[in-house]
Amino acid sequence: MLDYRLVQALDAVLTQGGFEKAAQSLYLTQSAVSRRIKQLEAQLGQMVLQRTTPPKATLAGQRLLHHYQQVRQMEAALGLSSADEKQSIRLAMNADSLATWVTEALLLPDHPGVRFDLVVEDQSVGLNRMKQGDVMACICASPEAVNGGAVVALGALRYRAVASPAFIRRYQLDSASPAQLASLPCLVFNEDDQLQHLYLRQYCGELPQHIHYCPSSEGFLKACLAGLGYGLLPELQMQQEFAEGRLVDLSPQLYLDVPLYWHHWQTESPLLQQLREQVQQVATKTLRHL
Incomplete structure (x- = not known):
């Protein structure tokens, strides 16, 4: 049986x-804390802590802490812990939602x-954090619930292909077609980000050929403003x-709507339930309806 003093x-x-x-x-000696960590690792048969400065949890340690926080939340809901005890919530979400x-x-x-x-992951891969038991909830683009989880539709973020006036002048663009954009420098968040690929594939069957x-999220916007490339924002x-004319919609009639979903575990504490309901309220007034 897990000794929660060790996890604490x-x-x-x-x-x-x-x-x-x-x-x-914890009102303990440093050696006592070290012994508890070693005892925990001995019980689990694997490392839970990377001895770096500052220390970092291993994947096993992250999963253990996720479980520990759920237990603490349930205890708080049942009145078994101090109301002053701080609780932690680990969430995965896409960078654009956070921004x-x-x-x-x-x-x-x-x-x-x-x-x-807060763990930032592309909306296409964030659900992996839930599957690994690494987070308590997740905002991502998948409508499929994980085993033991539930899912709520939030709405959609609408993206448009935009560039700076300097970029438009450099490449002599007035109203750019997606086929033209395929060969021009474009900005991509990371290797998991497929928005530019989806946009071009949807409207012209092409893929971006020149990627930065x-x-x-902030750097992406600044790179667009500087004219390094165009991007889906x-x-x-x-x-x-837009209002100040520092960014221009390259194809005003075209856009890409990315659906977003809130994933949570079915054994939901009152704290996480309140968070979910609040996320739904904000999403309803902010996001596009699916």
Whole structure:
């Protein structure tokens, strides 16, 4: 049977950023915390902690902490733990949701002490985090629930192909067709990002031939503004740039709607239920209806 005192030590080391501060928070000696971690690893037969500065959880450690946080939330709901005890929620979501709409939903007035651990993954692969048991909930593009999980449709982010006026002048574009764009420099978030590929394939059957990888939502927008390439950006992210003429829609009649879904475990704590309901409320007023 799992000894949660050992898992508590792991949580403290990661939360406090080291063994010394973890020992202080648990009112233990540093050697006692170290022994608990070693005992936990002996019981599991694998490492739970990378001894880096600061320490990092292994995949097994992450799964264990996810389970530990669920247990703590259920205990809090049953009145078995202190109301002042801080709870953590580990979420996976796509970078564009984080950059545009979802942060409003993370404000939980009834739980001011909750800590969020946000994991950024492309909307096409974020569900893998749920399958691995690494996160408590996930926003991604898949409508298929994982085993033991449930899924809620949130809405869609609408993307448009945009570029700066300097980019348009450089390549002598007035109203660019998707076929023209296929050969021009385009921005792609990372190797998992297939939005530009989907857009071109949908409207002209082509694939992008000249790609710049830019794994940052803010950096992606700045690269577009600088004229490094064109890119698929969510309408929500560039309203001001459109209004000021710093970005131009290359094909105003064309767009790409990406559906988003909230995935959660069926054994949902009251805290996660409140978070889900709040995410749904914000999504309803912000995203496109599916």
